[in-house]
Amino acid sequence: MQAVSKQTRSTRGASRRFLSVEQENSLRDRLLARDERALVELIDLATPWLLGVTQSMLSDPHEAEEIVMEAFHIAWKKIEIAPDAEGGLMPWLLRVTRNRAIDRLRAHRRHIVKTKRAETYADYGERVTQPLEPNEAGQPGWHVHDRVQAAIGELPHEQQKAVHLAFFRGLTHSEIAEELGIPLGTVKTRLRLAFGRLRGALGSLKDWLV
Amino acid sequence: MNAHEWYIENHTGYVARSLEQNELALFEEHLPRCENCRKAIQEIERDLSWLPMAVKPVAPRPGFTRQVTVSVLDHDVRPWWRRWVEPLALAAMIGLAIGLGVTSRRSGALSSKLAVATEQLDALSDTLGIMQKASRVLQASIKGDGYEGGMMIFADNASKRWKVIVHGLPTAPAGEAYHFWFICPDGVVKGAEVNVDPTHPAILTLTLPQDFGPVYGASLTMERLKDVGSTPHGRELANLTL
Ligand SMILES: [Zn+2]
Numbered sequence: 343m344q345a346v347s348k349q350t351r352s353t354r355g356a357s358r359r360f361l362s363v364e365q366e367n368s369l370r371d372r373l374l375a376r377d378e379r380a381l382v383e384l385i386d387l388a389t390p391w392l393l394g395v396t397q398s399m400l401s402d403p404h405e406a407e408e409i410v411m412e413a414f415h416i417a418w419k420k421i422e423i424a425p426d427a428e429g430g431l432m433p434w435l436l437r438v439t440r441n442r443a444i445d446r447l448r449a450h451r452r453h454i455v456k457t458k459r460a461e462t463y464a465d466y467g468e469r470v471t472q473p474l475e476p477n478e479a480g481q482p483g484w485h486v487h488d489r490v491q492a493a494i495g496e497l498p499h500e501q502q503k504a505v506h507l508a509f510f511r512g513l514t515h516s517e518i519a520e521e522l523g524i525p526l527g528t529v530k531t532r533l534r535l536a537f538g539r540l541r542g543a544l545g546s547l548k549d550w551l552v
Numbered sequence: 553m554n555a556h557e558w559y560i561e562n563h564t565g566y567v568a569r570s571l572e573q574n575e576l577a578l579f580e581e582h583l584p585r586c587e588n589c590r591k592a593i594q595e596i597e598r599d600l601s602w603l604p605m606a607v608k609p610v611a612p613r614p615g616f617t618r619q620v621t622v623s624v625l626d627h628d629v630r631p632w633w634r635r636w637v638e639p640l641a642l643a644a645m646i647g648l649a650i651g652l653g654v655t656s657r658r659s660g661a662l663s664s665k666l667a668v669a670t671e672q673l674d675a676l677s678d679t680l681g682i683m684q685k686a687s688r689v690l691q692a693s694i695k696g697d698g699y700e701g702g703m704m705i706f707a708d709n710a711s712k713r714w715k716v717i718v719h720g721l722p723t724a725p726a727g728e729a730y731h732f733w734f735i736c737p738d739g740v741v742k743g744a745e746v747n748v749d750p751t752h753p754a755i756l757t758l759t760l761p762q763d764f765g766p767v768y769g770a771s772l773t774m775e776r777l778k779d780v781g782s783t784p785h786g787r788e789l790a791n792l793t794l
Contacts (some may be wrong), residue, residue: 378625385617385624390609396605407612410621433601444569450784478701481609490606507572510607515570530565537564537600545599 366465370431381418388414388432388484392439399443409446413439418431432483444512459505486547492545502543559589567596570770583687692790694721697724699750703772703790712760716770718746719753721789724774732756733784735791736764740783769793 372380392413396406414436415422424434481487494502507513507521515533519526559582565571583590585734675691691699701720708714716732725731731742741761746754760767775786 364647379642381584381624382621385620389612389617389620391605393612394607395604397610407616411623414624416618421733421743430601433598434564436603436604441569469637480790481746482746483605483609486602489609490602490686508565508568513570514572515565516572518570530561533568533570534564537568537596541599541741544602 346383351473369423370424373418381414384417384431384435385414386537388435390481391432392435395436395439396443398510399440400446406443409439409442412442429501447512489547491546493540496543497536497539501532502541504529504532505536505540556586559586560592563589563592563596563703567593567600583651635711666693688794690770690792690794692792694790696722698722703770703792705770705792707794714758714760714770716743716746716756716758717753718748718756718772721748722750723748727778728774728786729780730754730784730785730789731773731775732758733754734758734761734764734767734770735769735793736761736767738764741767742782743770745780746772767794 369380369384373384383524393406393408396409397403398411400406413435417435424431443490494505497505503522504518507518508515514519515526515529518533522529559579562571562575562579563785566576567741569576571579583593594759654698688705688709690705690707692701696700699722702717704717704719706715706717718730718732721730730746730748732746734743741764743758744756746756748754769792771784771791772789773786774789775784779785
């Protein structure tokens with residue numbers, strides 16, 4: 343089946359740098375079939391992004407690696423529950439990873455993490471505008487990163503901050519209010535507005551298409 | 553704000569997981585009862601599904617991806633027979649699809665989801681039935697501490713019966729027995745207990761199971777008598793694939 347369908351896929355995907363919906367669905371099918379090579383492919387492709395997510399939340403790089411490993415264990419054991427909607431595998435894996443990282447974060451005493459977080463937060467503005475290293479732009483999925491960064495960049499600065507702390511640092515509303523020294527209601531409003539805009543900007547991004 | 557408006561206001565907070573613990577508990581209690589909220593949350597999750605990729609990728613340290621692969625596969629706790637029944641079933645389906653000239657239009661239907669592949673397995677049964685017209689002789693050696701024996705299978709496809717010969721093995725330890733299993737698409741089907749006598753080969757005539765799809769192969773295991781059930785639990789001594 344896959345050999346047959348690859349023929350049609352290769353023509354459609356010829357101009358794409360990496361992981362079209364069809365390729366991703368094929369990967370999911372092969373994972374369902376317990377194809378260990380598919381697992382290796384998935385690990386190679388997704389690890390840099392998942393490590394990015396976990397390292398942004400957890401200050402300990404070993405812990406960040408542990409979470410990524412756990413996510414792949416889940417992916418291999420429970421691939422059947424990954425959404426079979428088009429292009430659903432990578433978002434599912436990202437969500438599993440992020441949720442595990444948040445669970446880990448919340449299991450810790452937060453004050454230690456918070457101290458480190460305050461240090462790294464200062465770097466955030468720079469990270470958004472950092473020039474790309476040539477090899478980074480070749481990373482599969484980089485165009486998605488670009489699109490998402492651009493969408494965040496369109497937000498007013500105070501909304502960017504709130505999204506950053508909520509989504510990429512795993513803080514709760516009250517923690518964000520404390521961190522930024524603003525009322526809880528303001529945090530909620532900023533986040534609601536920000537996520538509303540991001541949905542508009544990213545909702546059409548269904549794929550890793552270049 | 554009425555009670556339900558509070559949930560609506562906090563949909564994104566729920567998706568982002570930025571709610572407080574008590575708020576989260578309220579949501580989890582509410583969601584099973586409210587289809588509107590469930591749908592809304594699914595939509596938000598879908599729209600924001602790529603948001604985590606705003607974070608720059610991090611190059612893994614050398615050896616990490618290999619470590620992950622080994623760890624994941626080492627903890628694969630499926631029974632040994634499932635680890636190769638499933639790829640075999642997939643391989644057979646792929647072969648069948650190509651053999652039948654299935655077009656790419658059908659590729660979706662021929663996915664490897666074995667649980668829902670009843671139709672494909674029926675077709676597979678026919679194909680392998682044809683293959684089985686050719687008689688086969690299969691052989692595996694079984695080596696252990698102080699012995700070297702083996703298992704041979706003479707597959708008589710016309711009568712759909714196998715002659716199985718097990719030879720050169722020591723008597724089963726107390727409380728254990730040798731068991732022969734057929735490997736079928738839906739799993740392993742019990743064949744028979746094999747009474748091994750070290751001085752004479754054990755010869756069995758077994759009718760292929762009819763209700764489990766085509767037989768792909770066979771396995772010999774050592775089972776504890778108290779554990780013997782419809783699937784093997786014991787140590788595998790040999791397996792043969794058609
Ligand atoms: Zn509701």
